[in-house]
Amino acid sequence: MAEIRLEGVGHSYDGGTTWALKPMTWTWQSARAYALLGPSGCGKTTLLNIVSGLLTPTVGRIFLNDREVTGVPTAGRNIAQVFQFPVLYEQMSVYDNLAFPLRNRKFPKKEVDERVRKVSELLGLDGHLKLRARRLDAGRQQIVCLGRGLVRADVAAVLLDEPLTVVDPAMKWTLRSKLKEIHRDTGHTLIYVTHDQTEALTFADEVVVLKDGEIVQAGEPAELFLSPAHEFVGHFIGSPGMNLLPAEISQEMVMLGAQEAGRITGLEPGPVNIGVRPEFVKLGKGLHATVTGVDRMGSHHLVHAEIDGHPLTAKTGTDVTPSPGQTVQVAFERAFLFRDQVRCGELG
Ligand SMILES: Nc1ncnc2c1ncn2[C@@H]1O[C@H](COP(=O)(O)OP(=O)(O)O)[C@@H](O)[C@H]1O
Ligand SMILES: [Mg+2]
Numbered sequence: 388m389a390e391i392r393l394e395g396v397g398h399s400y401d402g403g404t405t406w407a408l409k410p411m412t413w414t415w416q417s418a419r420a421y422a423l424l425g426p427s428g429c430g431k432t433t434l435l436n437i438v439s440g441l442l443t444p445t446v447g448r449i450f451l452n453d454r455e456v457t458g459v460p461t462a463g464r465n466i467a468q469v470f471q472f473p474v475l476y477e478q479m480s481v482y483d484n485l486a487f488p489l490r491n492r493k494f495p496k497k498e499v500d501e502r503v504r505k506v507s508e509l510l511g512l513d514g515h516l517k518l519r520a521r522r523l524d525a526g527r528q529q530i531v532c533l534g535r536g537l538v539r540a541d542v543a544a545v546l547l548d549e550p551l552t553v554v555d556p557a558m559k560w561t562l563r564s565k566l567k568e569i570h571r572d573t574g575h576t577l578i579y580v581t582h583d584q585t586e587a588l589t590f591a592d593e594v595v596v597l598k599d600g601e602i603v604q605a606g607e608p609a610e611l612f613l614s615p616a617h618e619f620v621g622h623f624i625g626s627p628g629m630n631l632l633p634a635e636i637s638q639e640m641v642m643l644g645a646q647e648a649g650r651i652t653g654l655e656p657g658p659v660n661i662g663v664r665p666e667f668v669k670l671g672k673g674l675h676a677t678v679t680g681v682d683r684m685g686s687h688h689l690v691h692a693e694i695d696g697h698p699l700t701a702k703t704g705t706d707v708t709p710s711p712g713q714t715v716q717v718a719f720e721r722a723f724l725f726r727d728q729v730r731c732g733e734l735g
Pocket of ligand 1: 425427428430431432433
């Protein structure tokens with residue numbers, strides 16, 4: 388396992404006109420399980436391929452522990468990578484596919500057998516070891532690829548690029564918990580790429596949120612939920628995402644139209660967005676809002692309202708059932724202010 392340090396690493400596919408990955412300095416700590424989360428096209432694969440050595444960054448340097456590997460090809464980095472779609476030796480048996488990375492590194496036969504059996508048991512492949520890989524469906528082939536990525540305990544890091552895309556939904560939960568189990572056992576530095584917030588939050592010690600080639604926030608799942616540093620994190624994480632209400636700072640007051648939403652010191656007057664998660668919008672005393680509808684979700688209600696013409700959603704108990712058109716009062720238990728999408732204060 389290793390610490391992976393990126394120093395000013397960035398990548399442009401078009402000679403510097405646009406940056407798929409904006410130059411960044413960032414450290415992946417040893418033995419930690421990371422989720423790299425962001426929408427399609429934000430640069431996740433680019434970042435992963437730079438770490439594994441499939442891609443040489445346009446600028447910057449990469450270190451594994453303290454060894455610089457910027458110009459070192461994949462084979463010299465001792466990193467296992469699993470791709471979005473199965474890449475395996477179709478003519479080989481499942482056993483031989485799993486054993487391949489170990490035999491390649493001249494592991495003793497007994498150790499090869501032990502590791503292959505352990506990993507295949509964990510991933511539920513033990514009944515298929517003798518089958519040729521091409522006989523398996525795509526989902527199971529992908530599980531073999533996962534196994535191949537995880538079979539060596541001595542790698543510097545394991546990189547997984549949306550590895551469960553072709554696996555059926557029911558299997559995903561099981562596999563994710565198996566992955567966690569294997570991670571606890573081997574202590575790999577693990578980077579799991581996904582565009583799915585649930586997958587990221589349930590899997591990782593730390594979630595790194597990427598947007599337009601830039602890390603906008605990294606932290607434990609609860610931190611991203613409770614304390615979003617960027618509007619995008621508020622919106623992308625959470626279900627439904629954070630409410631954003633355009634407001635105005637004037638004379639240290641945060642004004643939502645004609646209503647005073649709170650006070651703030653130390654910020655320039657001018658427009659801000661109030662960000663508040665539906666979980667922290669409480670019906671009771673406070674700002675006046677007009678109810679537009681209620682979604683009954685079974686375990687909770689989503690009360691939709693308008694405040695100064697802007698939509699606002701509250702997550703409430705099932706006993707709260709205001710009628711559309713009704714005026715209610717809402718209070719924000721935990722709300723932040725954002726300027727140019729970046730958090731600039733907390734609403735007091
Ligand atoms: N080989 C390539 N050549 C040119 N542009 C690319 C190439 N690979 C990716 N890109 C572009 O770089 C950006 C980031 O892509 P990618 O890293 O694949 O994102 P993600 O994995 O998050 O979906 C996208 O705009 C994509 O179109
Ligand atoms: Mg990708």
